[in-house]
Amino acid sequence: MNPATSAEVRSPTLDVTIAGVRFPVPILAAPGPLGFGREVRTVMDLRAFGGFITKSVTVEPRAGHPRPDIVEVEGGWLNAVGLRNPGIGAFVHRDLPFLRTLGIPIIVSVAGNTIEEFQQLLEILEEEAGVAALEVNVSCPNVRAGRRFGSDPELVAGLLARLRPMTRRPLFVKLSPLAADVTAVARAAAEAGADAFCCINTIPALAIDVESRRPLLGAGPGGLSGPAVRPVAVWTTWRVARATGLPVIGAGGVRSARHALEFLLAGARAVAVASAVITDPEAPARIAEGLRAYLREHAIAGVADLIGGAVGLEDVEDDGA
Template sequence: MTHNLMRITNHESRITDAARGPSPQSPVPSLAVEIAGIKFVHPVLAAPGPLGFGREVQSVVDLHSFAGFITKSVTLDPRSGHPYPQVVPTAGGWLNSQGLPNHGLAGFLTKDLPYLRTLGIPLIVSIAGESVREFVTLAEWLSQEEGVAAVELNVSCPNVDRGLVFGVDPQLTRELVAAVRAVCRYPLFVKLTPNVTDIVPIARAAEEAGADALSLVNTLVGLAVDVHTRRAKLGAGTGGLSGPAIRPIAVRMVWEVARHCDTPVIGMGGIATAEDALEFLIAGARAVAVGSAVIDRPSVATEIRAGLVRYLQEHHVDDVAEVIGSLEVR
């Protein structure tokens, strides 16, 4: 807390004379951030999902424009995904229900991981399971592999034994994180769902059980209806809302979690510009991740990075760390 207050004070004094704008000799500010011992050259990561496992999009997206890559969630067995359409546009965002299509663990280890290792940026492997046992098995296998910077638990999946999404229940979250923590040799990120009344007890449960970073938010459950056919627009019925529409909710949740937990937070939800990213950083996220925006603008990470540099120069801030957690709430 004291640390945060110092940051706010620093931030204030720098903002006061910010109106002058960058001087010709403004030094290039440092964008480097560190999370769980992983060094990221800047704070903009690729969120899990829209970029799949990288190979599919390498001809259109420069994956090196991201400081780190979080994979689409890998499951134990291959999954073909939900019926089409899997993604539909909505006002201010997208609704998707892909059903986690992926090659399964064996396919990931033989087809996807060898390519992802060649990228040379920190690789965070997202995993999803229907039981604690499945998550544990996935983490055990990944722990035998090289070239993985961290494992991320996608807790937005239903637990078949309890008929409940892991991440809506603090106790389920705690049990899952503790069980995976016990077998995983890599830092453990936990990706939280926003589909809860209060995210703080879930974040705390993940932290107490050994999470090294908290990623938030995943998509918000929604339903879009085709009024002519009177059917759901998505093949699977309901789906997850992403994009600008969810940003204020995501920023609010990041702020709440960052205030109540010491674990570093990775913020996401509707980030498409440097200003969007800054909202999350100022609210307390140590890094951000971009998902849906890449669908329309493959160069989005490069643009955000450049915009962050401009912002810091204009405000005479020489390290992005100084803006992190500097939010003042009136």
């Protein structure tokens, strides 16, 4: 870590750059509870985030899974939304104009059942201003095609090879924790043109009401997020950052500055926050202030000096176990 001057310690910097996109703070809105932003604009300040990653958009509208589609469980939240979204046409005409007004980088997440659907989404978004980067969601655990894409390095590489020539915008690949070897998937994506990674999506899980003997979610199984998945997400972040050398956005159970610091020390360039804002709309600002306090306390000039700074992992072999 670089030594800091007294002035730098008093005003440490939080900005980070990922694939040429500058984020004023390393705390991004993760896909999920915040929808496309308009839904929560009256209850929280979205400009407190350093950037906004949208819910995944598909070519056609999707009704998603039956409700209830999100429930609280011990250790976090269980959801099975099923990529519910209005489709790319409605997103471009209704949601994207609002997102442009936020003044922060917008990352549009895209999802498809086929390579051709991903290509169609990129063709449409290439005509739109105000999109800083694209998240290629190959990892959604509640969509069968997503599970297939995200678990197979060859399929991911084939997809990225077709998408890379279509845009000069950065391509962030959202990785699944279910891949037999997530580093193999990440390396294949990197070689095919990925610029960064988002780690991780939710982990498949199931909760049952013992009185009714029925699943808590309308769809049955769902995806687990929140504090219970954080150690898995930190581990995956460390593995992917180390294997590829590319920027990683860590996600999974970030509710405090210390949680964000775990990801940064493991190698993440930024973190994405989702479930924390369900109960605390002030979480982004609170986490940012906690990062500043940590930097001042430890005489560190900027958050960029923390990235990958965990001690004792330098000689650890990654055997995937």
